[in-house]
Amino acid sequence: MAEIGESAILDALKGVRDPDRGSDIVSLGMISGLQQRDGHILFSIEVDPERGPHLEPLRIAAEKAVAALPGVLSVTAVLTAERPAAAPGTSAAPGPRRPAAPQPHGGPQARRQMVPGVKAIIAVASGKGGVGKSTTAANLALGLAANGLKVGLLDADIYGPSMPRMMGISGKPVSRDGKTLEPKESCGIEIMSIGFLIDEETPMIWRGPMVQSALMQMLRDVNWGNLDVMVVDMPPGTGDAQLTMAQQVPLAGAVIVSTPQDIALLDARKGLNMFRKVDVPVLGIIENMSYFVCPDCGSRHEIFAHGGARREAERLGTEFLGEIPLDLAIRETSDEGRPIVVSRPDSPHALAYRQIAARIWEQLSGGAEAPRRAAPRIVIE
Numbered sequence: 001m002a003e004i005g006e007s008a009i010l011d012a013l014k015g016v017r018d019p020d021r022g023s024d025i026v027s028l029g030m031i032s033g034l035q036q037r038d039g040h041i042l043f044s045i046e047v048d049p050e051r052g053p054h055l056e057p058l059r060i061a062a063e064k065a066v067a068a069l070p071g072v073l074s075v076t077a078v079l080t081a082e083r084p085a086a087a088p089g090t091s092a093a094p095g096p097r098r099p100a101a102p103q104p105h106g107g108p109q110a111r112r113q114m115v116p117g118v119k120a121i122i123a124v125a126s127g128k129g130g131v132g133k134s135t136t137a138a139n140l141a142l143g144l145a146a147n148g149l150k151v152g153l154l155d156a157d158i159y160g161p162s163m164p165r166m167m168g169i170s171g172k173p174v175s176r177d178g179k180t181l182e183p184k185e186s187c188g189i190e191i192m193s194i195g196f197l198i199d200e201e202t203p204m205i206w207r208g209p210m211v212q213s214a215l216m217q218m219l220r221d222v223n224w225g226n227l228d229v230m231v232v233d234m235p236p237g238t239g240d241a242q243l244t245m246a247q248q249v250p251l252a253g254a255v256i257v258s259t260p261q262d263i264a265l266l267d268a269r270k271g272l273n274m275f276r277k278v279d280v281p282v283l284g285i286i287e288n289m290s291y292f293v294c295p296d297c298g299s300r301h302e303i304f305a306h307g308g309a310r311r312e313a314e315r316l317g318t319e320f321l322g323e324i325p326l327d328l329a330i331r332e333t334s335d336e337g338r339p340i341v342v343s344r345p346d347s348p349h350a351l352a353y354r355q356i357a358a359r360i361w362e363q364l365s366g367g368a369e370a371p372r373r374a375a376p377r378i379v380i381e
Contacts, residue, residue, distance in 0.1 A: 003036060004071050009043075010034075012065045018058065020051065025062065032080075033210050039073035040172050040197045041066055044080045044210045052079055067178065074175050076197070076221070078213030115219050117226040118152065120252040120364045122283065123245055125275070127267025129236040132288040133257045134162045135334045136324065137233035139350075140255070142341035143357030145188050149228040152183065152190040154218060156245065157235040158211045161195030168337020172196055173222075180223045187342045192222050212244040219249065229364065237271075246278035252364050253283040255321065260287055260308035268309070272316060283363050284319035285309045286356060289326040319363075322356045324349065 013031055014024045021028055025045060033044040045062060047055050056079075063075045115121065124137035138153065145151040155163035164170065167186040173196050175181050183190040194214060224230070229252075234242055245251060254275040258268035272282050287309030292301045303326060313320035324330070330349055333340040341350045 004069055006034060008069060009041065009066055012069055013062055016058065016062050016065050035198055037198050038172055039071050041072060042076045042197060044078050046080050055079060073172065074181060076217055078210060078217060080210050080213055115224060115230065118224055118230050119228050121230045121232060121249055122252055122360065123232045123234050123254040124257060125234040125242065125254055125271050126236050126257045127271035131257055131259045131264055133236065134166060134233050135330060136257045136286060136288055137231055138163065138166050138334065138339045139341045139353040140357050141189055141231040142187055142339055143354040144229055144361060146341060146345065146354055147358055147361065149361065150226060152224050152227045152230040154230060154232045155193030155195065156215055156232050158194050158214055159235065161193045163191055163193045163233060164195040165337060166334050166339065167191055180221050182223050190224060192218050215244055216248060229361065242274060246275065246280050251280045253281040255283050255360065256285045257288050258285060258309050259289045260305040265308050265312050269312065282318045283360055284321035285313045286321045287323040290323035292326040321359055322352060324352055
């Protein structure tokens, strides 16, 4: 499909006027971060923090204006609070960048249940990259599904989305009503990722508020249907995406992934403490790449040491959920788009993921329906 010219998109947006500033949103310099792929278009509308809560109609009007262009399949516009307002023809004063307030429909109760039909949402997180968090998240989601649950998987890593490749999915999501996207499906679970909307090699040059808004729209504007549990593959670290999820989403809990060595555990500890500070229960720690068994001689090697995550869990008073070895089969099946839980369901590694998944669900459900937690409020002193 031929790309839609950027000038055509901007011309369409010139028909959308800022109700308070008396001009169109293009002339006012409010459009940024424009990206497109095969008829799917994303862009940001920069607004004043104080006006953000009242400009949802402006965002919807911008989406409708671009959606009317020939060849457009979907449009995602996000509101971001970039800088204080400036009168036309003057320069805006620099200031801190923060997200516009999200606009759930229906008041506080709707905010607490902003993903209708989803019983529980869990975050799979790590303090640093390179510990196998995404592989763990994918296999845990598949393990939950293999245990008989209806599961969704949200790839929240805007800068480095890996679920399209890891789950063997290509193509773009569709919209049946022109308002919400349908998640992609693979191996019996529903999946959404920014990677479906951009080319795999295109860098996402987005700042924090744009990332936060895009993440909330992947939750709010996707037809997830009825799910027992949604697994969120978080980006590494303790930044904007994690705080957005903790503040705006009723997380039922978080799972921390770490390798055994001290430097990884130090960062894992930071991730765990961040979730505790924002009142999100930590369901436990998983030790990934725990050991390596030589496929030729059968000897065991503890390449990154061993048992560090178990000791850290005991020290921090949280559950040790289990250990996953460093194994070629886990890497190969993930690279092939058929993670080991579905490609080799009877393997010991697949069974380990399923056992961890079962323990996580046991914590969430308590033998009954999964709890719905009110979204915690972050207070900065």
